[in-house]
Amino acid sequence: MMTIKLKIDKQDIEVPEGTTILEAARMLGIRIPTLCHHEALKPYGACRICLVEVRAGTARASTLVASCVFPVRQGLEVTTDSDEIREVRAGLLELLLARCPGSRQIRELAGEFGVHETPYTPRDHLCILCGLCVRVCDEIVGARAIDFSFRGQALDVKPPLLTPAGTCIACGTCTTVCPTEAVKLEEIARVPYGHAVSETHPGERCRVCGTHPTKPEFPANYDDWFPK
């Protein structure tokens, strides 16, 4: 397999073709913040927090790209921290903080970029629509019990056709990948969050890990979580 040589924050690195900038940076121990990224899932590139500057070969100007989806290229020069990057990330975090003022994780990350309050009218979401729960349910669990519904401002995570999904096995994987604790296992059972299991569906264990529940505190018998 071909290897690619590039520079990240002035450090040389050689990685296999197809590696993303984010993966290469992590090999060097460079931290790039992410919200919608998970090692086990295909890259998605929606939260834009992981933006870095890249400059290819002789190009004079650098451009901002999402490091989680951008594959490395020969001779690429990557900067993971600069005034411009910090400014754009801060701008994005102001938006997310306004969307989810109650989220501890968003507040902490925003704080790192000097954003302690938002200039916009706050809303009361917890979900940042990063799609991790949707993707893990599809790519890992294989249940496809939830997906995005609607568009733009109305975008939301829902079970197909907005009815309880018969395919949900209540494995709870969506709750473990959620970066803002917006998905709660109780709610999977109780419907209100939307992506809900059918009440008559018997709980199953995760098809991938199989033998044990995804989080130790989860009950052995998921039936207990269903409303009686």
Next chain:
Amino acid sequence: MKTCRTHLLLCAGTGCVSNGAFEVMRSLEEEIKRHNLTEEVSIVATGCNGFCERGPTMVVQPDGIFYQRLTVDKVPHLVEEHFLKGRPVKELMYTEAKGRPPVPRMNDIEFFRHQVLIALRNRGRIDPEKIDEYIANDGYAGLARILKEMSPEEVISQIKKSGLRGRGGAGFPTGMKWEFARRSAADLKYIVCNADEGDPGAFMDRSILEADPHSVLEGMLIGAYAIGASRGFIYIREEYPLAVERIKRAIRAAEEYGLLGERIFGAAFDFSLRVVRGAGAFVCGEETALMASIEGKMGRPRPRPPFPAESGLWGCPTNINNVETWSNVPVIILRGADWYSSIGTPSSKGTKVFSVVGKVENTGLVEVPMGITLRKIIFDIGGGIPGGKRFKAVQTGGPSGGCIPENKLDLEVDYEQLAEAGAIMGSGGLIVMDEDTCMVDLARYFLAFLEDESCGKCVPCREGLQRMHEILDDITEGRGTMDHLVLLERLANTVKKASLCALGSTAPNPVLTTLRYFRDEYESHINEGRCPAGVCKALIRFSIDPEACTGCTACRKVCPTDCIAGERKQPHKIDPDRCIKCGACHEVCKFNAVRKT
């Protein structure tokens, strides 16, 4: 084929049809029959002629006489005078202004005189539903040439040499795009025609598909041969029923003639085409969202790379070009890259089709060489601003384009010059605005459109546009502060830099350009609580000047909330608390007594 002494080329584009072109056609047929002229005069329903403002239009060939604003009741007179007695009817000809002499011939009319037709070469000349008429005008000759004489590499090098750039908006060199797709090794490759024209007020692609569908098919066939694709899709908006019908008919005709299918022209080249109708999402004009939509998934963009040339439809190498790009291709092959590249500017070759709309005398579709000035398009071809009003700005490139002010009207239109001015070529919408347009309100309007059309996948576009819209609401409703302006500019830059696809990264253009060229209007809204153009309802007040008011009661009668009081022949008064600022009194007053401040 029947030979007639006179051919009536009646425009049957969407604009003229909605103004009654088909009724006019039926009436023409009846009259011609009545006068026993059916053997001598033939009627051809053509695609959009471009001069939509004057529709329904008709060109009489071979004399080239142009008739406009035809109505059913004028037809009997026209047929009798012109087609029976041979006396062209002056009253139905175009005049530049009242009292000026009529201009009988189409090519002498200012609107047509400055145009150079390449993509629209057959508009108003052929019946788009008859493949023979396209073939009679050199149609499919380019395809025949490449299949008999040229290798795919030679085709690509011709297109590269011509300097053709993508007409969908981004302006990427077409030849290079083809070369990438050619180099991707795969058993199956796809060609896509992007006909998801979603910009409000833009109808270039629709008109090409309606007027000359075979030019698009031929372009796609040439592209397919060049990159080695065997299957193709035309992704077209469901809102374009006539274009959908014509392209489907064109595909059927081409299949019957063996121009689509297996072993085309006896060469080892197979190609089949399918039409996919879009459900009306603006974002599906973005190529990755478009591909997702063809695949039957939600129309949401994905990050590039991988580019479609490497991994497109169902993972196969795919080449996507816009309608106008495709229709340019056959002419380049036939007349040569050198001829094509002799038109235009050093960086942008050939012509561009623009739909000129808004506050302009001659609304319509024009094709002009690159490098023409905006002034020439708007004032010479477009005929200037109606009603003696002053020009204020022109928005190029659709909702995510930029507003260009008067002092930049001499800018020579090409991809680079427009980008430098903060605007984009886009797909070719030109919206002209006069002094009555509020630039802050305009920015808000376009932003609201894009916010609505955002797919919601990435944070900057979904959350950012919503917040920019909120800020503009505050400014236009009188709650704005100077801090808002700083925040707006900062946020616009964040959205521009951080968005996943071109919808988000160009969405702030209307805001950024109006802030750049019309900052004073924003400041008037904020600092003086005044909308200089008198558009933003929250900031305007209607009052009656007692000196000028004659007490005619016209305003009182028209007011929907009965908030105007006053006796006959006495000055009237508006109750500001109950006034909903609809402006009806302002419009109806003959004495200029209703003041808008």
